[in-house]
Amino acid sequence: MPYFIHADLDAFYASVEQLDHREYRGRPVIVGGLPGDRRSVVSTASYEARVFGVHSAMPIAEAVRLCPGGIYLRGNMARYREKSGEIMALFDNFSPQVQQLSIDEAFLDITGTEGLLGPPDRLADRLKEQVQKETGLTVSVGLASNKYVAKIASGLSKPDGKSIIPPGAEEAFMLSLPVSKIWGAGPKTQEVFAARGLKSCADIHGLSEKTLVSIFGASFGVFLYRAVRGEAAAAFDEERGSHSMSAERTFDFELYDAFAIETALFDICQTLMWRLLDQKWHSRTVMVKIRYGDFSTESGRETFETPVRTLNELYDRLLNLFHRKYRKGRGLRLLGAGLMNLETKKVYQGELFDRAGPDSAGREQRLEETILKINKKFPGAALKRGRLV
DNA sequence: TCTGGGGTCCTAGGACCC
DNA sequence: TCTGGGGTCCTAGGACCC
Numbered sequence: 241m242p243y244f245i246h247a248d249l250d251a252f253y254a255s256v257e258q259l260d261h262r263e264y265r266g267r268p269v270i271v272g273g274l275p276g277d278r279r280s281v282v283s284t285a286s287y288e289a290r291v292f293g294v295h296s297a298m299p300i301a302e303a304v305r306l307c308p309g310g311i312y313l314r315g316n317m318a319r320y321r322e323k324s325g326e327i328m329a330l331f332d333n334f335s336p337q338v339q340q341l342s343i344d345e346a347f348l349d350i351t352g353t354e355g356l357l358g359p360p361d362r363l364a365d366r367l368k369e370q371v372q373k374e375t376g377l378t379v380s381v382g383l384a385s386n387k388y389v390a391k392i393a394s395g396l397s398k399p400d401g402k403s404i405i406p407p408g409a410e411e412a413f414m415l416s417l418p419v420s421k422i423w424g425a426g427p428k429t430q431e432v433f434a435a436r437g438l439k440s441c442a443d444i445h446g447l448s449e450k451t452l453v454s455i456f457g458a459s460f461g462v463f464l465y466r467a468v469r470g471e472a473a474a475a476f477d478e479e480r481g482s483h484s485m486s487a488e489r490t491f492d493f494e495l496y497d498a499f500a501i502e503t504a505l506f507d508i509c510q511t512l513m514w515r516l517l518d519q520k521w522h523s524r525t526v527m528v529k530i531r532y533g534d535f536s537t538e539s540g541r542e543t544f545e546t547p548v549r550t551l552n553e554l555y556d557r558l559l560n561l562f563h564r565k566y567r568k569g570r571g572l573r574l575l576g577a578g579l580m581n582l583e584t585k586k587v588y589q590g591e592l593f594d595r596a597g598p599d600s601a602g603r604e605q606r607l608e609e610t611i612l613k614i615n616k617k618f619p620g621a622a623l624k625r626g627r628l629v
Numbered sequence: 630t631c632t633g634g635g636g637t638c639c640t641a642g643g644a645c646c647c
Numbered sequence: 648t649c650t651g652g653g654g655t656c657c658t659a660g661g662a663c664c665c
Contacts (some may be wrong), residue, residue, distance in 0.1 A: 252665095272633080281633050283665090296665080302630045342636095342665050426663045459639060460662095481637080490633060525657090535632070541658060576634090 241407055243360055245348040246382045246390035247331065247367065250399035252344035253315055254286035256323050259376045268292060268310040273300040275312050278492045283315060287399055326375055334367050339478060345394075347387050347476065364402055384410060386472035392423055410470025415442045422467060424475065429456075441468040485519075486527070486578030487511045494533045494571025501572060505562060506555055508577045513551040517605075517612050521582040522547035526554065528561045529576035540565040541580065548579065550604040 249255065253271040258264045268289035273280025280300040292307035303310065324343045331338045334357065335348035348367075350360060357363050364381050371379045382393025384405040393403035393413070405413045418440050419425065419433045432455070438444055444452070445468045453461035466473055487508045495501050516523065526548065527541040540561050548554045558577050566572075 279631090279633075283633080297633080299630055299632065305630070344665080424663070428662060457640075475638095484636075486635065488634065537660085539659065543657065574633090578635095 242349070242351045242385055243407070244384060244387050244390045245335070245350055245360070245364060245367070246384075246387065246394040247346055247348060247371075248380050248382075248394045248398070249327065249344040250378045250380055251284055251286050251290075252324075252377075253284040253320055254289070255377050256320055257311075257313055258286065259323075260319070264311055268294070268307050269313065270294055270300070270303050270307070270310045271313050271315045272303075273312065273314060275300065275304045277301075279490050323375065323377070327371060327377070327379075330370060330374060331367075333370070334363060339476070341476075347390065361404060364404070368400070368402065384413075386410065386470075387476040388423065388467065388473040389413065389470050391476075392417070392421060395421070395423075405470075412470075414468050414470040415440075415445060417441045419444065422464070424460075424463065424467070424473075429460075432456075444468045482580070483521070483582040484527075484578055484580040485512060485515055485521075485582065486529075486576060487515075488529060488574055488576025490531075490574045491572065494573055495575070496569075496571055501562075501575065502559065504575050505558060505577065508575065509551060509555045509558060512577060512579060513548075513554055513608065514612050514615070516548070516579060517609055518616075519582075521579075521584065523579035523582050524548070525580040526557045526561060527578040527580055528558055528565060529574065529578070530562070530565055530572065531574035531576075532567075533571040533573050535573065537574075538565060543581075547583075549601045551608055552604065553601065554579075 254269040257269050257271060266288065267286075268291070269286040270282055270289050271285075272283035277300050282294060282296055282298045282300060282303050284296060285294040285298075285303070289303075289307055289310055292310070294303045294307050294310070300312070304312070320343060328338065328340055328346060331346055331348055335350050335353065337349035339347040339349070341347065350357070350363060353363070354360070358366075360383050364383055368379055368381060371377060378400040380394050380398045380401040382390040382395070382403045382405070384390040384393055385407045389405055389410045393405050394401070397403050419438055420430065422429075422441065422444075425433070433439070433444075436455075444464055447465075449462065449465040452465050455461065456464060463473060463475070489504060489508065491504075495504065524545070524547050525541055525543040527539060529537065529539045531537045542557065542561055544557065548557065562575075
């Protein structure tokens, strides 16, 4: 019988701040931006802050109104990643198969570990104790015979919670929940549920698979049909399809100036290029994203014969695409860019190095890799190129 | 009080080929 | 001279997650 733990750190970023700063403990901590920041949103609110109604994705300005006495922080991703690494390493003591889902949550496959590590209930207790003792953080856990149910279970008893769904009880467990607890059904789907008078998972359970498919489409309809029965959903299978990377920036005030826009684009390209070289990925498809002052958003993408090799090449491709998409004279609220369909270096290696010899792109690429290495070795050096210097 | 940033997956439609 | 149909690649947009 398969069995899984879903482990989810409580208010992770805010908890790390409270751990690192004694004086923050017991006080409302809001990570995401400082009071007065334009267009920042809450990334994580501590439980003390949630009492005031502050929650993730809320504009900082609104959080300040609700909780003027809160401690506001921009956040320190490097520190959170470090802490996350400690915890994930700890999880390895409890399962031979740990699947990290995001910076603050993971599935632990504990199938067949009972003889070695004890019954699941006790295992979960020890895991919580050890995380607390070694990292000072609390974790909520859900245990079930499939990942989907375990994931939902862990969310029910936060913070510092433990929910155990015994084998055979998955369907009854799901039937006890309101539709708001269905993982994968966001605001738009909740509206559809409400419009049709579907309040509980039991209401969904009463609809045929055919009906669900006719309402929600083949993929999501079948997903819902299975989800409310507590059946394993394919959502968390390890196999990942295509990869992409992107970077974007929302401006404090709409941008109109061509030079300012192009500079921002170049800056984004630089971020992307260095990440691309660092990860040793290749991509032939570039994407540009534009958001105007009225929040309307458009994107364009283009696939080329050859993968992007240099920063200048990336910038040329994106600038060209940008000019074809951008409606001149409209204020730019957000500018983003990305590289899609990432493939490992091997795919293009032959072609790349055959042609990279004497030509300038090859030289440029090696120069960029050198700069990347120097920057990694001496983080303070801040070697930059081109128009940003 | 207007709505971050970095991802994945799905759908629908067009182009093109056989 | 009425508009087949499947497969593949590509684009745009949207929903959702943390």
